[in-house]
Structures are given as structure tokens and as C-alpha cells.
Amino acid sequence: MIGSWSGLLPVVILSVCFTVAEPAAASDSEGAIGPDVVVFELSGTWDWGADGGIRAYSVGTTSCNRGDEDLEWISDENRHPVIAQNLYRVTLADADPPVEHGKIEMLGISWLKHGFLSINGSACGTCDYPAAGGEALGPGCSDPYGAGLNGSYSRLGPRSEVNAFTGYYDYPYSSPTGHPDIVGRLQVKESEIIDDPASYKYFVEGHYIAPDDAGAANGMNNASHREAVLNGTSLDVVGATEEGRPGIYAWGDLDPEVTVREVIVPNEGLFIVAYKVGDNGDGTWHYQYSVFNLNSHLSGRSFSLPILPNSVITNTGFRDVDYHSGEDLLYDDTDWAVDIDPSTGWVTWFTDDHATNPNANALRWSTMYSFSFDADSPPQPALATIGLYRDGGPSAVSVLVEAPADNATPLFADGFEAGNTDSWSEVVP
Numbered sequence: 001m002i003g004s005w006s007g008l009l010p011v012v013i014l015s016v017c018f019t020v021a022e023p024a025a026a027s028d029s030e031g032a033i034g035p036d037v038v039v040f041e042l043s044g045t046w047d048w049g050a051d052g053g054i055r056a057y058s059v060g061t062t063s064c065n066r067g068d069e070d071l072e073w074i075s076d077e078n079r080h081p082v083i084a085q086n087l088y089r090v091t092l093a094d095a096d097p098p099v100e101h102g103k104i105e106m107l108g109i110s111w112l113k114h115g116f117l118s119i120n121g122s123a124c125g126t127c128d129y130p131a132a133g134g135e136a137l138g139p140g141c142s143d144p145y146g147a148g149l150n151g152s153y154s155r156l157g158p159r160s161e162v163n164a165f166t167g168y169y170d171y172p173y174s175s176p177t178g179h180p181d182i183v184g185r186l187q188v189k190e191s192e193i194i195d196d197p198a199s200y201k202y203f204v205e206g207h208y209i210a211p212d213d214a215g216a217a218n219g220m221n222n223a224s225h226r227e228a229v230l231n232g233t234s235l236d237v238v239g240a241t242e243e244g245r246p247g248i249y250a251w252g253d254l255d256p257e258v259t260v261r262e263v264i265v266p267n268e269g270l271f272i273v274a275y276k277v278g279d280n281g282d283g284t285w286h287y288q289y290s291v292f293n294l295n296s297h298l299s300g301r302s303f304s305l306p307i308l309p310n311s312v313i314t315n316t317g318f319r320d321v322d323y324h325s326g327e328d329l330l331y332d333d334t335d336w337a338v339d340i341d342p343s344t345g346w347v348t349w350f351t352d353d354h355a356t357n358p359n360a361n362a363l364r365w366s367t368m369y370s371f372s373f374d375a376d377s378p379p380q381p382a383l384a385t386i387g388l389y390r391d392g393g394p395s396a397v398s399v400l401v402e403a404p405a406d407n408a409t410p411l412f413a414d415g416f417e418a419g420n421t422d423s424w425s426e427v428v429p
Contacts, residue, residue: 034216036067037081037137039206039224040124041241046147047234049181054324055190056182057235058110058151059085061206062144063137064124066221070136072212073143075116078171081210082162083150084366085110085186087235088203088225088247093255093278095199101278102258103288104251106321106368107202108188111156111176112209118143156184158327164295164365165269167214176325184325195230201254202228202235205247207366209295219295220270223366225250248274248292248368263386263399269296269365271386273399277379284314284374287403291386292368300363302336302350302387302396306405308377313340313347313404317372320361332359336369345405347373354390362389377404 043060050056061083065071072079086109093102117134120127123142130136137143149155157173176184194200207223225247228235242249251274252258263271275289293300307313316338323331336349349371352360363369382403387396400408 035071036218040064042226051179056185060147073118080115082112084207086205110186111184165297167211270294290370299389301389304348305403306407315374319370375404380406381408
């Protein structure tokens with residue numbers, strides 16, 4: 001049951017003025033200090049078949065330690081990487097038939113493949129072979145897991161037992177439940193796998209979480225994506241793997257009118273926001289946003305955008321992704337409610353907070369939710385807010401986007417550019 005939004009918004013507004021986001025460059029090197037695992041290559045996919053309209057895939061991943069210390073790879077403890085696999089669909093702008101202005105949606109997620117042995121290859125550079133052998137990945141060393149191996153359900157554990165920011169997870173891990181052909185694997189609705197390359201493009205993503213990588217503060221470059229094309233019901237990878245760049249970046253790569261921004265939660269994880277505004281040609285504009293939680297354990301519970309007091313907001317949309325294989329019994333899958341309040345000047349999607357419902361449909365790590373609406377006002381620079389689900393940090397963070405109202409007042413005014421520090425003042429949006 002979704003809780004009431006009433007009374008929360010003023011807290012959100014006041015809490016975000018110190019956390020306006022600048023790009024954090026998740027795709028950049030994080031300094032090669034300590035162990036630093038990345039997805040060097042997404043090597044292929046496996047089609048496991050379908051059951052009840054759900055098709056299952058798995059994605060091959062080759063990892064690389066870009067750091068300067070060994071990365072632990074001990075299979076029978078919680079001291080090895082776990083691997084998430086995701087699938088996205090980008091609807092292209094100007095597709096035929098018309099599909100508004102383009103968007104990106106998350107089609108499916110997997111359970112987590114638990115690593116069990118590192119072979120320390122040299123696919124990504126000169127390998128400094130570790131003294132621990134297969135129980136570590138040395139600096140410059142690579143380790144391949146084929147698509148079939150990454151879909152082996154005996155080695156799949158749930159996302160819900162992982163804190164992606166600290167890298168901690170329960171061990172031994174729980175096992176998935178369901179039909180043996182699809183259980184725990186990357187599950188996608190067959191109705192959403194549409195073979196129309198003029199309108200749709202697909203992208204697979206691999207994402208590693210490792211305790212010592214996270215402990216070295218190197219957890220923000222661990223997801224990579226690669227394009228995949230349909231071959232019947234199967235997916236064939238094409239092009240190059242985009243190392244250190246999560247799948248949400250594919251939308252911006254395909255459409256120059258899309259903006260992508262990164263939002264660091266202070267002393268915690270990373271959200272990535274992509275958005276586009278299109279003119280409908282009838283006095284209204286279409287606003288499309290997607291928010292990806294890379295590794296924030298605090299997670300997301302709301303997404304708010306400013307609107308004008310007299311705004312007419314229509315055609316609101318929300319898109320999440322389905323948990324499965326037992327986690328669907330754990331998490332409440334209720335869609336986020338939307339509250340349109342021109343009197344306060346906000347449109348907000350939201351779910352319960354953690355204190356109210358510890359199993360609410362929060363925006364958890366390695367997942368992406370999408371939001372959209374039409375408005376009768378043109379886009380202006382604005383601060384969107386992502387309300388956070390758990391306690392332990394700020395109640396919200398903000399990010400510069402475009403919205404139907406301008407609330408992007410500078411944090412400092414009155415002579416900042418001139419260097420007159422006596423006249424600086426703090427301005428709360």
C-alpha cells in the first residue's frame with residue numbers, strides 16, 4: 001500500500017539545496033587505488049527459453065581489475081564478486097509508427113551470479129598474477145564468465161541480500177524459485193521483445209559488486225553496457241562494450257537531445273538521470289525522464305519536478321521493472337503513485353518510505369525507473385529531487401534538468417561571479 005505524500009515535500013525541498021549534482025563521471029577511472037573491478041567485455045548472451053510469456057537470458061561478462069591491489073575471489077565466503085545482468089530497450093525518436101519523442105525502458109533483471117574462481121588472464125592488459133591464485137584477481141588481470149555459466153541457477157543469489165554501496169552480502173545466499181528454464185535468470189516479457197530495428201534498439205548490461213572494491217571506494221565504474229540485436233528470440237551482441245558506462249547512457253548516445261547527469265548521494269552511492277523534452281506541436285510538451293540507481297543502498301522513494309501554479313499536466317506515466325524467482329514475493333510491486341499539485345508547484349511520483357514499509361517498491365541498486373508527462377508549459381532549467389528511501393543520509397538529492405517551471409535559483413547570488421565575498425548569500429530554491 002502506497003503511503004500518503006502529504007507533508008513530506010517541504011522536507012525534501014529544504015534538504016536538497018546543498019546537493020545540486022554535477023557530473024560525477026562514473027565512466028572515468030577512479031584512480032587505480034586498491035582493487036577496482038570493471039566489466040571489460042560483455043561477451044555474448046544465452047537464450048534459455050520461455051515459460052508463461054517470460055523469456056530468460058543470461059549475459060557473458062569478462063571482468064578486469066583496473067586497480068593496483070588484488071581483488072578477493074574466495075568462493076565459499078562473502079569475499080567474491082556478484083554479477084547483475086540487465087536488459088534495456090531504447091525507443092528511437094521519429095520511429096514509424098510515431099512513438100512520441102523516444103525513451104529508454106528497463107525490460108528485465110537477473111538474480112546475481114556468485115563468482116567462484118578467477119583464472120587471471122591477460123585480456124585487458126599485463127596481468128600481475130596474484131599469490132592467492134584463483135582466489136584473487138590480480139592488477140591488470142581478467143576473468144571470463146561465459147553467458148551459460150552466468151545463467152547457472154545453482155550459483156544465483158538474490159539482489160535483496162546485497163548492500164551495493166558497502167559490497168556486503170549474506171553468505172550462504174538464498175536460492176531462486178520457479179520454472180527451471182527461467183528461474184533466476186534475466187527475465188523479460190516476450191511481448192516487449194519487438195523485432196523492429198527502425199524503432200527499437202536493445203542493450204545488455206553487466207554490473208559487478210565486490211566487497212573490497214566497494215571498500216576502496218571504487219564502486220562507481222562497475223557497470224558496462226553493449227548493444228544487442230534480435231536473432232529470432234535470441235540476442236546477439238554487436239559493437240563494442242562501453243566499459244564503465246551503465247545502460248542508461250545508451251539513450252543519450254543515440255539521441256543528441258537527451259541529457260544525462262550523475263548524482264552522488266553525499267558519502268554514499270550514485271544515481272544517474274537521463275531526460276528529454278519534446279514539443280508536441282499542439283501547445284504542449286512531452287517530458288520524459290529515467291532514473292538509474294547504480295549502487296545506493298539508501299535507494300529512491302520519490303521523484304519530484306517543479307510545475308507552474310497554473311500548469312495543466314496530463315498523460316502521466318511510470319515504468320518500473322519486475323522482480324522474480326522469489327524476490328517478487330518479498331517486494332511490494334505496487335506502481336509509484338503520482339501527485340500533481342499546482343498549488344505547491346510540484347508533480348511527484350512516490351512509494352512508501354522504509355520505516356512505513358521495508359519491502360516497498362523502492363528504486364534499488366542496479367535498477368532504473370522511468371517517468372513521463374505532458375504539460376502546457378515549455379521547458380526551463382529546474383531542480384528535480386530524488387527522495388531517498390532509507391535513513392542514514394540526506395532525505396533527498398537534487399539534479400539539474402528541464403521541467404515546466406524554473407526553480408534553479410543559483411546556490412550563491414549577490415556578487416559571486418565578481419568575487420565579492422562580503423555580499424555572497426545562500427539561496428534556497
